Amino acid sequence: MYIAHTMQPNIRKHLLWDFDMATFNFTQGASLVIERVIERGNLEDWKAIIHFYSKPTVLEISKKSRQLGLKDKNFTELIINSPLVN
Numbered sequence: 001m002y003i004a005h006t007m008q009p010n011i012r013k014h015l016l017w018d019f020d021m022a023t024f025n026f027t028q029g030a031s032l033v034i035e036r037v038i039e040r041g042n043l044e045d046w047k048a049i050i051h052f053y054s055k056p057t058v059l060e061i062s063k064k065s066r067q068l069g070l071k072d073k074n075f076t077e078l079i080i081n082s083p084l085v086n
């Protein structure tokens with residue numbers, strides 16, 4: 001799994017409202033961040049996590065997630081392969 005070396009993805013901060021953004025580790029918290037964006041993110045949030053984590057990582061985490069339902073997992077496959085995020 002590839003994870004980018006920048007400090008954090010440029011997602012809306014309210015997606016992680018329950019964490020201190022100054023100390024949150026985006027590498028260790030990749031599953032949480034990706035799940036939150038899949039469930040509540042807008043198009044810009046999707047682009048940010050794809051740029052930060054990579055398409056294969058987002059797909060892998062989505063598929064393995066116990067938090068996401070089948071609908072969210074199928075949507076992830078659709079949007080990852082769409083021109084909207086490229």
